[in-house]
Amino acid sequence: xxxxxxxxxxxxxxxxxxxxxxxxxxxxxxxxxxxxxxxxxxxxxxxxxxxxxxxxxxxxxxxxxxxxxxxxxxxxxxxxxxxxxxxxxxxxxxxxxxxxxxxxxxxxxxxxxxxxxxxxxxxxxxxxxxxxxxxxxxxxxxxxxxxxxxxxxxxxxxxxxxxxxxxxxxxxxxxxxxxxxxxxxxxxxxxxxxxxxxxxxxxxxxxxxxxxxxxxxxxxxxxxxxxxxxxxxxxxxxxxxxxxxxxxxxxxxxxxxxxxxxxxxxxxxxxxxxxxxxxxxxxxxxxxxxxxxxxxxxxxxxxxxxxxxxxxxxxxxxxxxxxxxxxxxxxxxxxxxxxxxxxxxxxxxxxxxxxxxxxxxxxxxxxxxxxxxxxxxxxxxxxxxxxxxxxxxx
Numbered sequence: 190x191x192x193x194x195x196x197x198x199x200x201x202x203x204x205x206x207x208x209x210x211x212x213x214x215x216x217x218x219x220x221x222x223x224x225x226x227x228x229x230x231x232x233x234x235x236x237x238x239x240x241x242x243x244x245x246x247x248x249x250x251x252x253x254x255x256x257x258x259x260x261x262x263x264x265x266x267x268x269x270x271x272x273x274x275x276x277x278x279x280x281x282x283x284x285x286x287x288x289x290x291x292x293x294x295x296x297x298x299x300x301x302x303x304x305x306x307x308x309x310x311x312x313x314x315x316x317x318x319x320x321x322x323x324x325x326x327x328x329x330x331x332x333x334x335x336x337x338x339x340x341x342x343x344x345x346x347x348x349x350x351x352x353x354x355x356x357x358x359x360x361x362x363x364x365x366x367x368x369x370x371x372x373x374x375x376x377x378x379x380x381x382x383x384x385x386x387x388x389x390x391x392x393x394x395x396x397x398x399x400x401x402x403x404x405x406x407x408x409x410x411x412x413x414x415x416x417x418x419x420x421x422x423x424x425x426x427x428x429x430x431x432x433x434x435x436x437x438x439x440x441x442x443x444x445x446x447x448x449x450x451x452x453x454x455x456x457x458x459x460x461x462x463x464x465x466x467x468x469x470x471x472x473x474x475x476x477x478x479x480x481x482x483x484x485x486x487x488x489x490x491x492x493x494x495x496x497x498x499x500x501x502x503x504x505x506x507x508x509x510x511x512x513x514x515x516x517x518x519x520x521x522x523x524x525x526x527x528x529x530x531x532x533x534x535x536x537x538x539x540x541x542x543x544x545x546x547x548x549x550x551x552x553x554x555x556x557x558x559x560x561x562x563x564x565x566x567x568x569x570x571x572x573x574x575x576x577x578x579x580x581x582x583x
Contacts, residue, residue: 200581201287202227203280205304206295207272209234209257211245214320214496215295217383219248221570222577227290230283232276251279262331269298277304284308290581291316299323299340299347309350314580317351319344320380322361325489329412345369353576360515361492378573379519380494383566384503390468394475400433401544404477404506406470407497409440412490414483414511416449420533421540423453429544434459435473474504479543479550482510486530491515498525502561507553509539519564524557 202222206215211233219229223246235241235252243250253275257268280292284307292309293316294302302317309315324340348354348370355378356362366372396402405418415436422434436446436459443461450459465473474480480501484490491514498516501508510516512527526543528535543550562568 200227200290201230202291202293202577203230203232203283203289204293204295205232205276205280205301207234207257207269207276207297207301209236209252211236211250213382213386214380216248216386217566217570218293218295218318218573220246220383221566221573223247225574225577227577228287230289232279232283234272251283253279269301273298273301273304276301277306280305281307284311284313289313291577293318294351295320296347297321297323297326299343302347302351314352314583315350316353316355316576316580317347318355318378319347319361319365320357320493322364322489322492325364325487325492329487329489341368348374352580355573355576357493358515358519360518364492376572376576378569379499379564380496381499381561381564381566381569382496382503383570387467387471387474387500387503390471392468392471392475394472396476396478400431401429401479402477403432403434403479403481403540404437404473405434405481405483405497406437406465406473407495409436409438409442409446411442411445412485412487413442414485414531415442415446417483417485417531417533417536418481419446419449419453419455419459421536422455422459424533424537425541426455426458428541432458432540432544435477436461437463437465437470437473439464471504474500474506477504477506479540480506480508481536482508483536484511484513484530486511486513490530494519499561499564502554502557505554505558507543507550508557509536509543520557520560524553524560526553 204219219231222229229248231248231250233252234255234257239252241252255271289308291314292305295318305315323344324337327336327340345368354375356375357380359377362375362377365375409415426432447461450456482495482498493515498508507526509526509528511530526539528539
């Protein structure tokens, strides 16, 4: 979709994201703006082996000389604070060269939006894209009674400061509004990836008929239920003799996952591949029979969607997924095979059922794709661009 050249062809936009790689979610937004006629800058973290300033498919990336590292809460605070300071300096410098019509800040952290203060005072419109509920995530990760109230205050200040906001589900929007935000300021843009970025990779692969292959990819964190998956595999490995599980991704829960694979004696049917390139991920998705999303139920997980759920739909894979409020409200039981969160037995029964009844997989795929036509990036980008149009006019 392209806008009239006379209206915004010369407009500049910037997206700030504290991430060291050009993730698909960020790329879909940047290239959508590029296609609409904007000149787009991205401010992000340094990535090993990449230049500090480079152009990728018509989008200019400015990489700050910082590296994000896992650690305790003090390490997180330092990483967030240092990126905040350097991104504030960088966005101000860039704004002086070519004033941005709109600056978008993708959280976390929520306070990162205030790095745009000087450009905002000079006339830039600010969008905050809040993809995760930080108070709920903070409570889930750190089990602290003090952190959520403080994060709620920052969240609401960020929403009040921005001219407009995006978030990823209606449930998350409702939560922000319940805490004081204005409903008409927040717009839901689902986590659907731009299918072009996956399907452009040539991967002529299909499932190996000698295996029944399950796949789980993305961040390897405790809240994503890898232990639930492994315990389910232990329960059914004798019922599905050709069962194979492929786990991909990195995160703080890798070591416990690898230890649990050994403890449950699953090394012959479970393989942890670590981080894989995008072409390799697409290959693995093509080869899989079933995709797994085993998020544990928490105040956080019931408000969000995962990207991988949409990726399974794009590649025509049935998804076995935790029954969480935010997912079940968009996808019914005819499109997703739900199991009870945190319940290995429930997950095990779902896997066996799809193995024994392959026709159910085809029904799930067909129904999920019908619903996906309502939720795909082509539809979400219309919402996304409308806000940019409106802000660019003011």
